[in-house]
Amino acid sequence: MPERLFVCTPSKLGSFADCPRRYRYSYVDRPTPPKGPPWAHNSLGASVHTALKNWYALPTDRRAPGALPSLLKSTWVREGYRDADQERATFQTALQWLESYVATLDPAEEPLGVERVVATKTAVLAFNGRADRIDSRAGDNGAEAVIVDYKTGRSGLDADDARGSMALALYAWAAQRVFRRPCYRVELHHLPTGTVAAHDHTEESLARQVRRAEDTARDIMAAEKAVAAGADPDAEFPPNPGSLCSWCDFRRSCPAGAEAPAKEPWTAVDRLG
Numbered sequence: 001m002p003e004r005l006f007v008c009t010p011s012k013l014g015s016f017a018d019c020p021r022r023y024r025y026s027y028v029d030r031p032t033p034p035k036g037p038p039w040a041h042n043s044l045g046a047s048v049h050t051a052l053k054n055w056y057a058l059p060t061d062r063r064a065p066g067a068l069p070s071l072l073k074s075t076w077v078r079e080g081y082r083d084a085d086q087e088r089a090t091f092q093t094a095l096q097w098l099e100s101y102v103a104t105l106d107p108a109e110e111p112l113g114v115e116r117v118v119a120t121k122t123a124v125l126a127f128n129g130r131a132d133r134i135d136s137r138a139g140d141n142g143a144e145a146v147i148v149d150y151k152t153g154r155s156g157l158d159a160d161d162a163r164g165s166m167a168l169a170l171y172a173w174a175a176q177r178v179f180r181r182p183c184y185r186v187e188l189h190h191l192p193t194g195t196v197a198a199h200d201h202t203e204e205s206l207a208r209q210v211r212r213a214e215d216t217a218r219d220i221m222a223a224e225k226a227v228a229a230g231a232d233p234d235a236e237f238p239p240n241p242g243s244l245c246s247w248c249d250f251r252r253s254c255p256a257g258a259e260a261p262a263k264e265p266w267t268a269v270d271r272l273g
């Protein structure tokens, strides 16, 4: 019998690569161990992403900066903030980011996809993922697809982040197959600074990232198989303690994370702007 394909999203693969124990808590253990409270920075990221999605859902003649306050208001996620003042200040900061960002966009341009799911298979994995935006741009050999990922975190990003992102490479690789056109360029659009970190992949660098994803998928399947055969889940999904622990949803459930300094749900949005 051929091995079954490993069905995955970039965040599933990324979760295991970051910390196998966190992967286990998220995807294997049932019931799921208790999570900490919602994070304000996740609320902020979700709000901004949905506002931009809805921006593109407007007819082109209504894609004007004046539409942004109501778009953001209708998608605003309120969880995780310290108080109403902090939430209000963060809303204003997010609105400024959006206003600056849409000023760089051509409202008449229709992307190939907005929050578009792209899916494809390899010999090892069945990949699906939702790309923030897939643009159509003129390239050397005709129209090409470009992967755009919005970022709202505090720290800026550089070309190495775009080059090293397995998620972006998998989106590009899948988009080539879904849209039947070249897709090598991947871009991180950092809204707080208005900067774009980009990388132009080659066939070889995309293939390398796909092999990396397949290796991770094989490691996950091996660990799951071992646990199903009676191995110790703690040994098969070891913790990988580090700076991520303070921001991990499962810090309170994880013996390795108990040492990490606790962050308030709103710490990452404090002093924004």
Ligand code: SF4
Residues within 6 Å of the ligand: 019, 021, 022, 025, 239, 240, 241, 242, 244, 245, 248, 249, 250, 251, 254, 255, 256, 257, 258
């Ligand atoms: S607290 Fe740290 S070690 Fe534990 S699951 Fe989360 S990231 Fe992994």
